[in-house]
Amino acid sequence: MSVLVFVEGLNGEIKKSSLEAASYGSQVAQAMGTTATAVAIGEVHEEALAKLGEQGISKVLYDADDRLKQFVADAYVKVIATAAQQESAKVLVFSNSNIGAAVGSKLAVRLNGSLATNVTELPKIDGGNFTVTRGVFSGKAFADVNLTSDVKIIAVKKNSTDIISNGGSTATVEKLSADLAESDFAAAPKETVMQDTGGGVLLPEAEIVVSGGRGMKGPENWHLIEELAKELGAATACSKPVSDIGWRPHHEHVGQTGITVSPNLYIAAGISGAIQHLAGVNSSKVIVVINKDPEAPFFKAADYGIVGDALEVLPKLIEAAKALDK
Amino acid sequence: MKILVCISNVPDTTSKINFTGDNKEFDKNGVQYVINPWDEYALTRAIELKEAKGGSVTVLNVGEADAEPNIRKALAIGADDAIRVNAHPKDAFFVAQQITAVAKEGGYDMILMGKESIDYNGFQVHNMVGEMMGIPSVTPAFKLDMVDDSTARLEREIEGGKEVVEVKLPFVASAQQPMCEPRIPNMRGIMTARTKPLKVVEATGGEAKSEYVNYSKPEKKSGVKLIEPENAGELIKLLRNEAKVL
Known part of the structure; x- marks a missing residue:
């Protein structure tokens, strides 16, 4: 035995x-x-x-x-x-x-x-x-x-x-x-294609996840998500609307019908926190929400929150993260 | 092509989850039931394949009579007929046995379902059915197309990538987005669904291998701590020194 x-x-x-x-x-x-x-x-x-x-x-x-x-x-x-x-x-x-x-x-x-x-x-x-x-x-x-x-x-x-x-x-x-x-x-795959994480962290294995929603206003602003993720050794993710409109690939979508993640830290920038999104992240140990709408439902599930525009808040976080002793 | 689509009847995503009887039973009171969202991908893709290639789509539910409105909804979306195995779905193993019995009897080319149900989150039944039937199971698939009349090409998600798999019929697959855009029933569908056949069969013995004894809910969060946007950098310090996650 x-x-x-x-x-x-x-x-x-x-x-x-x-x-x-x-x-x-x-x-x-x-x-x-x-x-x-x-x-x-x-x-x-x-x-x-x-x-x-x-x-x-x-x-x-x-x-x-x-x-x-x-x-x-x-x-x-x-x-x-x-x-x-x-x-x-x-x-x-x-x-x-x-x-x-x-x-x-x-x-x-x-x-x-x-x-x-x-x-x-x-x-x-x-x-x-x-x-x-x-x-x-x-x-x-x-x-x-x-x-x-x-x-x-x-x-x-x-x-x-x-x-x-x-x-x-x-x-x-x-x-x-x-x-x-x-x-x-008999059912062996004909082809296996691994994602290019650009040396970054794989989402399902990540201890820290930085995620963006429609509040990021466009794919051209995603460098802010990527930069903060890089500083924190985190993986990047997104909400369903963002992958639906093609700003980000589907394999980054966390939520009810996407990937379920349970990292130590989940940072959501510009995501309102629809119940479908929460279903994919609610077992994260610490949740940070950045949203300019103080009524965004995600704040109810958050441990830390910043009421403000993600595009203005993220550069401050990146700067502070760079200053951390690693 | 004969396609079997298995659907679960689950509490709507927005439902408040409560338990009764000393936390031993799920409280159905005031809960709205829907077709499991993952199963909707399987159902819609099956209907699309039928429309393209001909054949039939049968919907299967292992559940009690209260699942019938959602079985009718699946018929309204475009399935041709339905089977309900009249039993309480005790666990994944039990459900897989029931599906296998129906699938063997019906001789289907493809058995599709969602990757998991949003209530019990098992991610088990599809692979169990594949194993019980001795046919390949490809899960979770986000793309499904026919290469020719006897071969399907699927793309399945693995951690950090995808695999392209070609399998001969028959096979089992579980669906996840973005396999298709789930459909909603139209008026004509709702009218015709009323007269489509819904057969009720009894469970074929079958044992459960696990026993749900007790439920609990996660501890409530103590509330959000707000940081002024001007001092956003403070957050990073709190995450390191207070939450200790950096």
Whole structure:
């Protein structure tokens, strides 16, 4: 019996959201009196894998099959299922990413397990009950859910778990080889196109997000959003109207029908805060709203606010951010 | 081409979310229900494909009778017929089993739905259905076109990019914007929807694998702290020294 954590790589390193999943998994393992093993697929540096020891992982199983460099759901499922069987895993932990939740859902069917996605807290394990808390109603509530099957699969919401750091601990890295067939790659992508973040931060992984709405008055003013984001090490985002009229690409749209983010800090400039927008950002830890309309509904959800024109306020923030000791 | 579109009946985005019975049940009192906004993308795209290529669009809901007004709305938007599996949707696994049973019986070329419901935010059902049926599931897709009569080309979002995937029919896909512009029903649609077939079937056994035991709401924010625009730079200091997020 053990806990198995699936970790995702990006440019050879482990994604922050996967370090969170690893930290979550090792804490569950400790509560259950067992150890946590990670499974990694694709292109990740071996040193990065060994460093998962800092998050409490004792062993990493690594499948370096070249065909797995890009995400192929059926093949990934087979590799993780192989690892789960080898480790007799009773709890599987993923990041609640498009990849993690997809693979978790398929494994729930294959392993006949209970699945909870969007999980925000460590489980309560009490006798026979294994209860997790997950976000529901688009951030307006939480639900406690009993996972009733023998195998439990958890996809952890991003930025809801602190990353543990046992400095210096290393995990042993072992090769894993699943028996992959051609048919496992039938739905392999023909093409993968990564966004050019211009060396900036990827929105779904960001700890700080600077977001603009129609109050920015036009795409020509977006350099203010980008500059502040750069100074703060933040990702940039926008409201739905802004992506609808084509000022910004759709993948930057946060809100009910866009991306849901839960950063430590969300700065909204010139966004009124329609309920659809709030649904995508309401689990951010600290919200800053800059809007010239003091009646903008977003102020009700904000921790800090500035009533003023975003185009005049942002340059002051950029200046102050430049003056910070980094 | 036979397309099955799965829709959820969910509280409207603007609903106040409350719970009753010692926080064990969602309070439906005064709540307006709508077609899950993500499902509207799947529905509209299915209707567009039908209009371009011929075929039929069947709407499926796993839910109780109170979902029927929104099932009729889907028919008014342009679906041809509807099936309701008469059951309380206990969890994603249970719903996926019901969809799979209907899909196997109907022999559909494409099973579409939204990427998640705005009430339970699971992002699970589409992949479970794909796995249960042994066919590809492409999620979340923001573009769906037919390459030829037996192959579809989809673009799906991954963190930080997109993948272009071509799959043979049949397959499952979940939709997100900007797949299409969701339609609203017109008068003619509303009139014809009344006479379109809506079949009610009973659930096929099926078990749930999780149990919702309790609900809670996030703590209320203590209120906004306002900074004068002239002193905007102060905000950065507060974010570092008080909120400790910089």
